[in-house]
Amino acid sequence: MADARYDPDNIFAKILRGEIPCHRVYEDAHTLAFMDVMPQGEGHTLVIPKAPARGLLDADPASLAALTASVQRVAQAVKTAFKADGLTVFQFNEPAGGQTVFHLHVHVVPRREGVPLKRHEGGMADNTVLAEHAARIRAVLEGQG
Template identity: 85%
Template sequence: MTDTAYDPDNIFAKILRGEIPAHRVYEDADTLAFMDVMPQGPGHTLVIPKAPARGLLDADPASLAALAASVQRVARAVKAAFEADGLTVFQFNEAAGGQTVFHLHVHVVPRFDGVPLQRHEGGMADPTVLAGHAERIRAALEV
């Protein structure tokens, strides 16, 4: 059986504490959204709760509600910012479920007709490109 305890030193916890930089898109009292550094497409954004939770199953219901509201708000902005035809929104739990960072997070990826998702392990994106994508989403959030 795998260890399912929350690790406060996971990379997303470090981002929340400001120990690791991130291209932040949106933040409120309960959540943070930032660009995925290994995007599966332009505009790939992650939304996380600030409350510690390894995944969906151990998250506090109030934290989940705040996360869902932020995912919706960020998804609308991502779709608008990239003039996407649609969105793919996904969330993994535990290694067997595809999770690689063990802090609850939701992926929001703008999608375009006929364009497949890129591999998530495709390498780190250019930080300048990510900064530009983050700015586009922040601008869409202000509308």
């Protein structure tokens, strides 16, 4: 069985500390949302808690509540920004559950009828495209006040 402790050197912890750049979409006192660099669809966004948590089962309930509120807010903006027919929202726990970055995170992917998700290992997206996608989502969020 894998070591199930939180690793403070995971990539999302480094993003939170500003050691690795990201295309930020939304931030509040408890959460951060940014573009997935290996998107499964146009507008694929990640929402993470700022509090350390390996996954859903070890997250502090208050942090989890703040994360859920941010996921809802960001998901509404993503759907609007990309004129999506719907959304796929998912969260993985531990390697057997498909988790590859061991900091709690929620994927928000805008969807269109008949368009399948791309593979997550499909390679890094172009930074210019990610920046433009992040700007579209931020514009919707700023309009929500």
